[in-house]
Structure formats: C-alpha cells, structure tokens
Amino acid sequence: MPVETTSQMPATKTLRPKIERPVILVCIACVAIVLGAGAVSPGILSAGYLLQQLQIAAIVGILATGAMLVILLGEIDLSIPLTVTGTAILSTSLAGSGNAFLESIAIPAGLAAGVAIGTINGLGVVIFRIPAMVWTLAVNAMLLGITVFYTGGFKPHGAPPPLAVYIAHGRTLDIPNAFLLWVVVGAIVLFLLRKTVFGTYIYAYGQSQRALFMAGAPVEAVTIGVFAFAGLMSSAGALLLVGYANQAYQGMGDSYLLPVIAAVVIGGTSILGGSGTYAGTFFGAIFITLMSSVLSLMQVQDAVRQMIFGAIILAMLLINRNRRAN
Numbered sequence: 001m002p003v004e005t006t007s008q009m010p011a012t013k014t015l016r017p018k019i020e021r022p023v024i025l026v027c028i029a030c031v032a033i034v035l036g037a038g039a040v041s042p043g044i045l046s047a048g049y050l051l052q053q054l055q056i057a058a059i060v061g062i063l064a065t066g067a068m069l070v071i072l073l074g075e076i077d078l079s080i081p082l083t084v085t086g087t088a089i090l091s092t093s094l095a096g097s098g099n100a101f102l103e104s105i106a107i108p109a110g111l112a113a114g115v116a117i118g119t120i121n122g123l124g125v126v127i128f129r130i131p132a133m134v135w136t137l138a139v140n141a142m143l144l145g146i147t148v149f150y151t152g153g154f155k156p157h158g159a160p161p162p163l164a165v166y167i168a169h170g171r172t173l174d175i176p177n178a179f180l181l182w183v184v185v186g187a188i189v190l191f192l193l194r195k196t197v198f199g200t201y202i203y204a205y206g207q208s209q210r211a212l213f214m215a216g217a218p219v220e221a222v223t224i225g226v227f228a229f230a231g232l233m234s235s236a237g238a239l240l241l242v243g244y245a246n247q248a249y250q251g252m253g254d255s256y257l258l259p260v261i262a263a264v265v266i267g268g269t270s271i272l273g274g275s276g277t278y279a280g281t282f283f284g285a286i287f288i289t290l291m292s293s294v295l296s297l298m299q300v301q302d303a304v305r306q307m308i309f310g311a312i313i314l315a316m317l318l319i320n321r322n323r324r325a326n
Contacts, residue, residue: 022268023280030287037294044294053289055168055176059240061285062182063256064263065189066118066233068281069226071264074206074273075125075132077227080234080260082143083117084253087238089147092158092248106161111235117143118231122224132227147250155249160242168243178240185236190278202226206273255302258309263288265316 038045063080070077091110094102117139124135150156170177193199201222204212213219237256242248265271266287267280288309295305 020268020277020280022266023277023283026267026280026283026287030283030290033287033290033294037290037297041297044297051174051176051179053293054179054286056244056293057286057289058176058178058182059237059244060256060259060263060289061282062185062233062240063237063260064281064285065185065278066230067260068264068269068276068278069189069202070132070230071261071269071271072202072206072273072276073132073223073226074209076261076271077121077136077230077234078133078257079117079121079136079140079143079231081251081253081257082140082147083114083231083234084238084241084256085248085251086117086143086147087111087113087235088242088248088252089151089156089158091164091239091242092160093156094158095161096158103161107163107239110161110239111232114231114233114235114238115228116231118228118234119224121231122227125227126220126223151250153250155247158248160246160248161239164239164243165246166243168240178244181240185233186278186282193278198222198225203274206270206275208274255306258306258313259288259292262309262312265313271313271317 034044034050043049063084067077067080087110090113091106094109095106097103121132121136121139124130124139125132128135167177167181172180193202201212201217201219204215204217205219205222209219212222234253238253241252245252263284264276264281265284267276267282267284269276269280291308292305295308
C-alpha cells in the first residue's frame with residue numbers, strides 16, 4: 001500500500017504537535033519554584049544563578065532530547081547511564097593519551113560510540129523483537145561490565161577534551177555556550193518533528209505501529225534511526241558533563257536516568273508514545289534542574305531526590321494513563 005494512503009494512519013491533528021496545557025503548567029511551575037526559593041534565598045533570583053542553572057539544564061536537556069524521541073515511539077531507553085559513562089571514559093582516555101591524533105578524535109569518537117550503542121539498541125528491538133526496556137537494560141549491563149573491565153573499577157586516567165570544556169564553561173554575550181548548543185539542538189529537533197516526514201512517522205509509530213507499517217512506512221528504519229539519534233544525544237550530553245566536571249568517573253551517568261525521563265514526562269510527553277511536544281521537554285528539563293538545585297540547597301539527600309523524580313514519573317503515568325483513549 002503506498003505511503004500516501006491515510007485511511008490507516010492516525011488522525012492528522014494528533015500528528016501535528018502544538019502547545020499543550022502541560023507545557024504551560026511546567027512553565028508556571030518553573031516561575032513558581034524560582035520565586036518561592038527566591039523568597040527564602042534572594043541570591044536565587046540573581047542573573048548569575050539563573051544562567052548557571054541554564055548551563056546545567058543543557059546537560060539534562062540534551063540527554064532528554066534523545067529520550068523524548070524514543071518515548072514518542074512508545075519505547076524507553078534504559079542504557080542512558082552507561083552510554084554517558086562510557087562516552088565520558090572513552091573521550092577523556094583519548095584526550096589525555098598524549099597522542100596528538102587520538103586527542104584530535106576524542107570528541108568524534110565519543111559521539112560515534114553513542115551512535116553505535118543507539119544503533120545496537122535499535123537493531124535489537126527490530127531484529128529480535130525484544131521490548132526496548134529489556135534490551136536497553138541488558139545493553140546497559142554489558143556496558144557496565146566493559147567500563148569496569150577497562151578501568152579495573154578505579155577512576156579512569158585521562159583529561160577532558162578542551163572543546164568540551166570550552167562549550168561547558170564558556171559564554172557568548174554572557175549566555176552559557178552549553179545552553180546555546182542546546183537551543184541549536186532543540187531547533188533541529190523541532191524542525192525534524194514538525195516539518196519532516198520522519199517526524200510524522202515518529203508520532204504515528206507511537207500511536208499505532210501496525211497502522212504505520214500497513215501504510216508502507218519504513219518502520220524498522222524509523223526505529224533504528226530514533227535509537228541511533230538517542231545514543232548521539234546521550235554522548236553529546238556526556239561530553240558536556242565531562243567538560244563541566246573536568247573529569248570522568250565510574251557511575252557518572254547513574255544519577256541522570258530518572259531526571260531525564262522525568263523531564264520528558266513532566267513536559268507532557270505520553271510515556272505510551274505518540275503524543276508530546278519538544279517545548280514541554282525543554283521546560284521540563286529546566287524545571288527538573290531548578291528543583292534539583294533547590295533541593296540541594298535544602299541539603300536533601302540524593303536518594304530522596306531520586307525518590308521525588310520517581311514519584312513525578314509515576315504521577316504523570318497515572319495522569320496520562322487514559323490519554324490514548326481520549
């Protein structure tokens with residue numbers, strides 16, 4: 001059946017993302033948390049503090065960009081933690097090797113590793129028909145074994161790539177370069193989702209994979225492409241994190257999985273797939289960053305913060321459980 005056939009495709013209005021109530025609510029929540037925390041600690045309202053939060057939010061936001069596309073498919077990628085850690089260890093090892101050639105390819109190699117991991121995830125889902133949650137969890141476990149074997153369980157030797165440090169810490173017109181990079185990535189993803197056939201396929205896949213297949217769309221290519229892009233975003237976020245922290249270490253990405261997923265779902269993307277806007281993910285990442293910062297200022301333990309992120313995800317699951325039916 002030709003691709004132009006629309007009788008079996010989901011309704012057009014659901015394929016065109018628009019500003020939704022969750023986006024407005026998360027924006028209001030961002031303002032509320034800043035004003036509320038600022039009433040207790042006025043320093044939070046300073047431009048310096050807010051710009052720093054945008055700098056940190058860029059890491060969460062870029063990681064959430066890839067996670068959002070996977071979730072739009074109705075899938076989930078649990079290999080984010082070790083993709084981040086693996087990329088960090090690989091890039092710093094190359095950048096600190098003392099070999100000019102290896103130093104020059106530290107960033108491309110890190111990004112390529114993310115694409116390779118994402119492609120493996122996509123192939124596993126497509127070829128073996130294993131649910132992405134299970135497959136990516138297994139890949140994450142294998143990556144953990146590889147990193148422990150490579151480092152011996154100790155802090156890896158190396159140095160952050162200078163370009164990663166410049167982007168993570170540098171500023172242009174007093175705006176963090178990391179945030180500017182995130183804006184560019186966001187603009188590309190917005191164009192992809194709103195103006196391309198591939199973006200339409202992503203939303204249609206999440207609503208009904210069978211209908212998309214019957215319409216003649218390249219379902220397998222879409223799946224592999226989305227997971228590969230998600231791997232690229234995980235590695236890009238890892239390089240920003242390496243530049244920001246000036247080091248790589250075991251478990252570097254462990255604390256990012258729940259915040260990243262929370263940023264996506266709190267912005268209105270349905271965990272069941274097929275519905276959501278990038279604007280929601282963008283402001284969701286900012287909200288999660290602000291909330292994490294405020295909780296840190298309140299000296300709330302990391303374990304409690306993870307519980308809060310988990311509660312947010314569960315709450316959004318309950319709110320959106322009948323979303324497809326509506």
